[in-house]
Amino acid sequence: MTITKDSAVFFHYTLTDDDGNTLDQSPEGQPLGYLHGYKNIIPGLESQLEGKTVGDKFKAVIEPADAYGEHQAEGVQEISHEHFQGVDTIEVGMQFQAQAENGHPINARVIDVADDKVTVDLNHPLAGKQLTFDVEITDIREATEEELAHGHIHGDGGVHH
Numbered sequence: 001m002t003i004t005k006d007s008a009v010f011f012h013y014t015l016t017d018d019d020g021n022t023l024d025q026s027p028e029g030q031p032l033g034y035l036h037g038y039k040n041i042i043p044g045l046e047s048q049l050e051g052k053t054v055g056d057k058f059k060a061v062i063e064p065a066d067a068y069g070e071h072q073a074e075g076v077q078e079i080s081h082e083h084f085q086g087v088d089t090i091e092v093g094m095q096f097q098a099q100a101e102n103g104h105p106i107n108a109r110v111i112d113v114a115d116d117k118v119t120v121d122l123n124h125p126l127a128g129k130q131l132t133f134d135v136e137i138t139d140i141r142e143a144t145e146e147e148l149a150h151g152h153i154h155g156d157g158g159v160h161h
Ligand code: ZN
Pocket: 147, 150, 152, 153, 154, 159, 161
């Protein structure tokens, strides 16, 4: 069985950045599961998984545009300390949820703290980065009708609900 639309796919991965730093990896014995063809994972990785089969190991190098997008300069904003009322200490690296103009929550990170302002970055932490995935495919099965209706897989490696 090869990976095609509607496949439930399970794979182990190690994610590294341009400098070879490991950013993330699937835990031992717990491969990540996803439903192929539903944008559950970044597009650059999904397209390279297409047609692969169980046991395949490969390295996928993915440009920012096919991963978490380019880093947008307008995503870096300076805001006043007043926005952090109730927060004891504002530190670089702190993450919090802000509200976009359309009301949707967006994740923000503090990247600089000065006396008069705090600089935050609303970009995804991996925006602008070229990502390398070392992938090993451990299982492929047909998705159930319920999974297809939900657009994601259920059970181990997937969504529990
Ligand atoms: Zn579901």
